[in-house]
Amino acid sequence: QVHLVESGGGVVQPGRSLRLSCEASGFTFSSHGMHWVRQAPGKGLEWVSVISYDGNNELYADSVKGRFTISRDNSKNTVSLQMNSLRTEDTAVYYCARDMGELYASGSPDFWGQGTLVTVSS
Amino acid sequence: QSVLTQSPSASGTPGQRVTISCSGGSSNIGRNAVNWYQHLPGTAPKLLIYSNSHRPSGVPDRFSGSKSGTSGSLAITGLQSEDEADYFCAAWDDSLKGVVFGGGTKLTVL
Numbered sequence: 457q458v459h460l461v462e463s464g465g466g467v468v469q470p471g472r473s474l475r476l477s478c479e480a481s482g483f484t485f486s487s488h489g490m491h492w493v494r495q496a497p498g499k500g501l502e503w504v505s506v507i508s509y510d511g512n513n514e515l516y517a518d519s520v521k522g523r524f525t526i527s528r529d530n531s532k533n534t535v536s537l538q539m540n541s542l543r544t545e546d547t548a549v550y551y552c553a554r555d556m557g558e559l560y561a562s563g564s565p566d567f568w569g570q571g572t573l574v575t576v577s578s
Numbered sequence: 579q580s581v582l583t584q585s586p587s588a589s590g591t592p593g594q595r596v597t598i599s600c601s602g603g604s605s606n607i608g609r610n611a612v613n614w615y616q617h618l619p620g621t622a623p624k625l626l627i628y629s630n631s632h633r634p635s636g637v638p639d640r641f642s643g644s645k646s647g648t649s650g651s652l653a654i655t656g657l658q659s660e661d662e663a664d665y666f667c668a669a670w671d672d673s674l675k676g677v678v679f680g681g682g683t684k685l686t687v688l
Contacts, residue, residue, distance in 0.1 A: 460622075491677065500580050501615075501623070501666055503677035515675050556628065563670030563677060564613050566634065568622040 458482040458567040460552050465572030468542055476537040478552030478569060486510070486530040489555035491565045492537050494548035494574075504550070507535060508561060520546075542576045549573050581606065581678035582667055589686040590657045598683045600650040600667030606678050610670040612650035614643055617664045617682070626665075627652060654685075662687045 464476040478490070492504040505516045505526040514526050525538040535552055550572055553565035583601040590596040600612060614627040625634050627643035630650065642653045650667055667680040 493677070493679075500681040501617075501668070501679040503668075503679065506676070517676055518674075551623065553623075556625075563610065564628055564668075565677065566625045566628065568624075570620075570622045 458554060460554065460567060460569035462550060462552050462569045462572040465550065465574045467575045467577060469578050470542060470544055470576055472542055473538070473540045474542060474574060476539065476550055476552075476572060476574070478535045478537075480533045480535070480552075480554070483554070484558075485533040487558045489557065489561050490526075490528060490535040491553045491555060492526060492535075492550060493553055493565065493568075494546075494550045495571075496545070496548040499548075502548070505537065506555065506561070506563075509555075509559060513561075539574070542574075544576050547574060547576045580681040581671060581674070582669065582680035584665075584667060584680035584683045586681065587684050587686065589688055590654075591688050592657055592659065594657045595653060595655045596657060596685065598652045598654075598665050598667075598685070600652075600680045602648050602650070602669060602678070604648060605673035606648075606669040606671040607645065607650055608648040609672055612643065612645050613668045614641075614650075614652045615666045615668065617666060619664075623666070657687055659687050661685060 459481045491506045507526045528535045553568040556566035611629040615623040617623040630645040631643045671678045
């Protein structure tokens with residue numbers, strides 16, 4: 457079955473960088489776009505970014521544009537999120553999620569990982 | 579402030595029917611499908627309804643969804659204690675070029 461495991465979370469100071477990874481299994485990774493979604497403490501879900509199945513297209517939320525970069529390695533079934541210039545408001549659980557479209561972008565996450573916590577604090 | 583609007587809480591007793599609503603606009607729900615997720619703290623969110631009214635394999639038929647104009651609804655019939663969770667709606671937003679979520683509805687089974 458579909459399995460997504462995030463890693464790379466931790467405590468980081470404001471202004472520093474962190475790289476999250478998500479390892480996928482149980483499906484044809486190279487056929488699906490991948491999303492990152494976050495949830496700040498006590499808040500709702502906030503979409504962060506999506507990358508197309510072939511890695512040729514990326515979209516970002518305005519709140520992270522210019523600071524975060526999404527990438528993928530289809531040979532390793534992994535998607536990553538490079539987070540630079542981190543702010544305290546980036547503190548959240550970060551989830552990776554599969555886009556349900558196969559070889560097209562549906563804009564709908566279906567399967568999600570359990571998340572990794574990022575805490576930005578001095 | 580979430581783009582999609584949900585009531586922050588809902589409740590019901592076992593066996594009852596509850597409805598959770600999600601209000602959006604012309605650039606999101608008005609043009610695109612609504613999805614619904616169930617989320618228990620510390621776990622992966624689970625897709626309950628996609629494309630307004632479709633249930634993924636394994637989701638009980640007690641859960642149903644609908645959409646009208648710029649609003650979507652999730653209905654749960656035969657409420658069970660294990661349904662106690664947070665429920666989020668989501669849709670693609672053509673103007674923002676991203677997924678937008680509701681703020682979530684915390685369902686309590688009394």
